[in-house]
Amino acid sequence: MRLLNRKPTRGQELALIALPFLLTAAVYLVFSALRLADNPNDKLLPSPAAMVEAVRTLAFHADPRTGAYIFWVDTFASLQRLFVALGLATGLALVIGLAIGVLPVMRALLHDFVAVVSMAPPLALLPILFIALGLGEASKIALIVIGCAPVMIRDLALRVDELPREQFLKAQTLGASTWQIVLRVALPQMLPRLIDSLRLSLGPAWLFLIAAEAIASDSGLGYRIFLVRRYLAMDTILPYVAWITLLAFVSDAALRFVQARAFPWFAAARAS
């Protein structure tokens, strides 16, 4: 039978899925053990026990001075920034993307500008951003928005373009005004596509968040990673990275779930 037609059984499938994860873990453990045997104080590849210990201290022991549980404070601060920023970016993308997609005048005005802006590396403009917005939450959120929104706007405008022209004509024969077309034809069909776009933006958003927190912050997962990086405290960094990965993965899954639930028509419409 051709390899292409060979489907693993459920059991084989689970084994195959687990394999690369286990392999990665095994490789880590071997190298960690080797390094630790050489130098018990090696910080680069700490033992699992050391990582558990580090996380336990951060997650379950209140900071004596402030009474805060650092791990959770960091997580909360980062997630708050991330969600606020992605919310803003999504809102912007929806409004501007729809405008560009639906209105020829707005397309002329903004399409090329957004295309150029989306190519600019926002990290290099940080000093200006910080001056304009101060060093508080605003500038961190702004960095994420500036990093993610232009791409999302372009994506959404493209998606509006992909709606069959016939839908707009049809709506007009049903008496729809421009506003009504946006509201009842374009917008509801863009919402599930916006979720796709948002999912794609999760990765870059985390990147910008970490970069912003690395520069000016006093809490957050990215802040902590950069703070302890000076000491090469991989026993903290690695669990933090795993935790960020997990958070991103869960957000992604949640978005997919929302998409399937809230827009039952979408999966079929996309397939056809």
Place this chain on the structure above:
Amino acid sequence: MRLLNRKPTRGQELALIALPFLLTAAVYLVFSALRLADNPNDKLLPSPAAMVEAVRTLAFHADPRTGAYIFWVDTFASLQRLFVALGLATGLALVIGLAIGVLPVMRALLHDFVAVVSMAPPLALLPILFIALGLGEASKIALIVIGCAPVMIRDLALRVDELPREQFLKAQTLGASTWQIVLRVALPQMLPRLIDSLRLSLGPAWLFLIAAEAIASDSGLGYRIFLVRRYLAMDTILPYVAWITLLAFVSDAALRFVQARAFPWFAAARAS
């Protein structure tokens, strides 16, 4: 007439396209002039003349110590890293993406693993990367590859999935082996889609490049930006950012051009 149906004339269109660019330039000039009036040595928003001067020095005057034309050396170093890395990422995406998309066994093995890896923030894992690959070009290129490839792999596997099942069946009735199906059915249809994916990766790739060059380097656009950031030399940073934007924009246009030229069947096939 509905706003939706109102198309600007060619002249109006050009004016509208130019407007936001001119506006941005005007806002910059006003604020720059205000700050410079206050402090003629202000570094944050230098005058256009100062920027031209800075670029001229870097681009047309050989560095007295090394005899190099810094601007071009930086550009060349960065582009080389970027292209090598994107080439590698593209190759990886093609091979692994096709494998996941075509072979159920490889899908079980790698699909979820790649999904998880694509969520990990690569910047935080730099120390391990350094140890594994050293501090030279390899680790910079690896950072870009690690940052871009998982997303491209996922994207490509998804695109293979989107090929109608019927094509694979049809090919089998024409006697194709798995290998032949990959080579003559899946691969050629993936190439133009890979260009789409590559275009989407340009933004993140520049981001990772700049981040990598900021960490350890002695040339490159990102290196220079972070170096002169130490004394807030925005007269160098801003032209560099504009230059990066231009380079990214041109690469994007070039990729679109290649796609249209090399795959004449693709535009129509995508539309239908």
Place this chain on the structure above:
Amino acid sequence: MSAIKVEKVWKEIGDQIVLENISFELASREFLMLVGPSGCGKTTFLRMLLGETAPTRGRILLDGEPLPAEPDSRRGIVFQRYSVFPHLTALGNVMLGAELREAPLLGKIFGARRKVLQEEARALLAEVGLDHAENKYPAEMSGGMQQRLALAQALMRRPKVLLLDEPFGALDPGIRGDIQALMQKIWNESPLTVVMVTHDLSEAFRLGTRILAFERRRDRPEEKTRYGATLAQDIPIWPRRIAGALKI
């Protein structure tokens, strides 16, 4: 009343002449069938009737007045594909026209008035034979069901003119027969003037009250851009079909 008058209409697209000097008058309540070889400009002509694009020369009058330059609710349309909204259920699709009319701001009706509109929409759905599918999304329907739905949707807004561009071209023959009968019934019962493009001559004779054939007289490659299609034939159907007077 919804008579159409076409006066010396020319249409050029780019530097190609697509239609050349088309003139005819169409009385109210006619069922006009537009036929002609592929690429002769039938769709282009329909798009001018819709107001999506304007004639290069000449003009089109609707009830004696120049046609508005954009689509409006007097002219309903059913395309070959993409005629219903994928994000709305069958009922939502049919109600949309009424909702847009009555709620300029939100485009959505609530409360008691919604109930009334729903009943109206359900009656239309029943008429096109979709009474059991009101909660289905288009993607869950066959092509034939979608085109019926598109008809019901267009009728909800009570257009004076109904434009149809090969609405049944993609359907299976059996299903096609049903929907043709439905189409004739609708034309018969509603105050509609119908213009329908088709590739299928037998369909044209079965449904129409009049058949117009477009044709490119000169179709050699070097002539293609310099001469457009003209009105080649104008065939009234005999015995005459008269809307409302006819039993099927």
Place this chain on the structure above:
Amino acid sequence: MSAIKVEKVWKEIGDQIVLENISFELASREFLMLVGPSGCGKTTFLRMLLGETAPTRGRILLDGEPLPAEPDSRRGIVFQRYSVFPHLTALGNVMLGAELREAPLLGKIFGARRKVLQEEARALLAEVGLDHAENKYPAEMSGGMQQRLALAQALMRRPKVLLLDEPFGALDPGIRGDIQALMQKIWNESPLTVVMVTHDLSEAFRLGTRILAFERRRDRPEEKTRYGATLAQDIPIWPRRIAGALKI
């Protein structure tokens, strides 16, 4: 020789019984038409003949041997859509089968041998009436042209059995007539056993040598999963059509 024997075949998908106890024998060179209401399992049956999916119970024999469990070059197929490769020209699509046969590693032939294959492919293209379109990509072709191309592509590999799943369902009636004639010509001239699914009874009678009708005897909702479709009718066409002996 390419006789098919179907022995007490059952097919369940999930916990729904789709087909129930289907048995029949098909002689070599027959042109079998498979008809039945939508959803009765015609496509499912064809997919079993193709080897894409296996019967739950019973078995299918091809020339006395169990059917291989995956598609191979003895059984060609034309689907309703997606039957040609969008990235290859018409000529490339037709040549593909031969190239795959002769170049296991690259799947591509060069040089003199390529010229020979090209001529062969051109002859086939001419036979299906696409001689002027050999450099066109499928997206540049109409639906009818694409289905002709799919036929030529399948024939290039000289299958013993040709499976067709409503290949002309989406075509306009005029074009449909042409392609039906073509189909009959092909069957007549090549050593083929044909199994074709159709919705169109008149097509079935026009082309087939034998008609099988599937039907769900019990189709009330609560019975739907517990009883599958069975072979309801088996109609030989009279006067008998015999491949190679018949003039159209």
Place this chain on the structure above:
Amino acid sequence: EPKKSFKVAWSIYVGWMPWGYAADAGIVKKWADKYGIAIEVKQFNDYVESINQYTAGAYDAVTITNMDTLSTPSAGGVDSTAVIVGDFSNGNDAVILKGKDKLAAIKGQKVNLVEFSVSHYLLARALESVKMSEKDVKVVNTSDADMAAAYKTSDVTAVVTWNPIVSEVLGDKDAKKVFDSSQIPGEIMDLMVANTQVVKDNPNFAKALAGIWYETMDKMAGADGKAAKEAMAKASGTDLAGFESQLASTKLFAKPADAVAFAESKDVGATMNHVRSFLFDKALLGKDAKSADAVGIELADKKVLGDAKNVKFRFDASFMKLAAQGKL
């Protein structure tokens, strides 16, 4: 014009951790209230960004070294006054070689450091001490955050960096410290620098800063000093022992009088001379600078180094004096 609220930027470094502690412990608020003003003390993770923000005018004062003051705000036209000389690096910055214990062995090596930072300056001074110059080595810019990891790679053989990275790197068996800032005592100063115009218009702001600083110093020396240091250790991502070891290589002026004495000593002038010629060499005194004299530096005794018409960097011991006299 006088203003009521002020913003101070500080970044995470051993000599500046007291600022964070002072903010958390309410010392900042106490002194601000005393002078009827509001002071916001903002922590930066990234030192460079704090300098940039100050230079761009978003902050009124910043914790910064003497060298960076001259190269960035002062060269950028922002007239700046060193209100407090908090400490100088006394071993906190070091040149470290892998496997070689003589500085001279650095010849021909690649040296990883943060270019244009005090590390770069330290390297220049170190090379001078063995009659070499920067031409004898190859400098590779490397971010401080990644220096510890970079050292562990085989292609890195020489680094110049600061604490806590120095102790991190020295944890390695073959890491040898061949030169450190204790060999150029007093040359790398950690300052609290404020905008001169702001200080002139609002002397109370500078007084409050001095008040905050020396009260915090007292706290650290006093009974609950251990708790204070523990808090600072935690905030800088380490533990008490790690923090103490960093403090050990920092000459912290716990008493204002010591700081005054240091600021008024001749050594400051000599140091600034070294610093400005180093910066001029690297073209960091501005593009139009024709000589190291381009930017004027006013010392505590009002003597000016360089262009007296373009004084942009001033040492002012008066506020520390007030603290020493208990007149705040």
